[in-house]
Amino acid sequence: PIAKCLQGTHEQLIATIIGWIDGDMDHLICWLNGPAGSGKSAVSQTVAELCDASGRLAASFFFLQGAGDRSRIAGLIPTLAYQLSISIPTTKPFIQLVLHTDPLIVRQALRHQFKKLVIKPILTVTDTNTTMTPMIIFVDALDECDNRELMAEFIEIIADAYRENCRLPLRVFFTSRVEEHLRKKLEAPAACSVIYLLALQDFDAANDIRKFFRHRFATIYEENHRLMRDVPWPWPSHTDLAALVRKASGSFIFAFTLINFVDDGADLP
Structure with missing residues (x-):
């Protein structure tokens, strides 16, 4: 299991993230970046647990280099969709229908998977529940994914989804080191309109x-x-x-x- 923050530490940073969750309606994606060993995963785990306790955790995936499936992107979207079907039960029949009619979808392009298994089910249930409280997806340690090209593509897919569907009641929280293939996508002009950037080194550790x-x-x-x-x-x-x-x-x-x-x-x- 990922260690969480020692009580009383990272308080200002956690308060800033909670403020983004509760109040920032323009930037539905948050990217927390920082060097190796600076505590990004502990912060992510801590905030995810706070969201879980308040019923706002939609799904989470913590990448870990060299840890089999946890280092591969292939299981990312199916895992998020499965957890989504549990945290937001009204999405379950729509996700199940997609898997039943197209069982090979998990081997298809990431953009197609994300649209069919995450975006469409969420938008479908939102149509019948316009007051749905925004939920949070956590994807930690993007830099530890073993496929740099597909991870860069995934970031682009997420940013595009939020630019095209501003009413999505889902927020996404990313963490990673500042690696070039990630920075290019997360700081791209098209993505900046929906991404809130947080640098861990801006907070005194x-x-x-x-x-x-x-x-x-x-x-x-x-x-x-x-x-x-x-x-x-x-x-x-x-x-x-x-x-x-x-x-x-x-x-x-x-x-x-x-x-x-x-x-x-x-x-x-």
């Missing part, structure tokens, strides 16, 4: 990493009483903690790796 270090070091300290009995508290000292936060330079991968190294060392006989 130092305080979040400090909270993470304090939480995890305190846990290690408490769980290793005998080993730590002669080590003064607070551990590490305020000076050392500040130095570690500076060393991390906003990278949660650095913070996780360091904590795991210390924790593994605490377990040695």
Whole structure:
């Protein structure tokens, strides 16, 4: 499972995303970008859980490089359609009908799949329920998809769908690193009218990493009483903690790796 944010971290960013979900009617797609290890997937998981708790999670797909089906785009739209049929039950008969009449649709072009399995069912139920609360689809780690060309095409398909169907009661939340094949599509003039861009590096991560270090070091300290009995508290000292936060330079991968190294060392006989 994808780890979510430690409570009390990424608060400003999460509030910004929730503000987009609740209020931005012009940009129905949000792209959160940032370098590797900056916490994008944790933010995505956290916001997805918040949406799930409020009944607004339509579907989610978390790409993971080298993880079989989770790294391949072939299962993306069928997975989203299946989850959509559960989160919005009124779409289920329409999705089932498409699969029954055209069972090979999952092998067809992405644009055709998305139109038939996602767009048309949603628009059909919207016609009979004009007050439907907007739901959110999460697609995390676009850069970890093993087919760059098809992922670029998928982004174009999504942007086109929203430019052509502004009444879609669906929002899409993307995360990825800023890789050229993604940036070209997500920052294209045609896409900019419907995409809200969020850069993780625009949000100061130092305080979040400090909270993470304090939480995890305190846990290690408490769980290793005998080993730590002669080590003064607070551990590490305020000076050392500040130095570690500076060393991390906003990278949660650095913070996780360091904590795991210390924790593994605490377990040695």
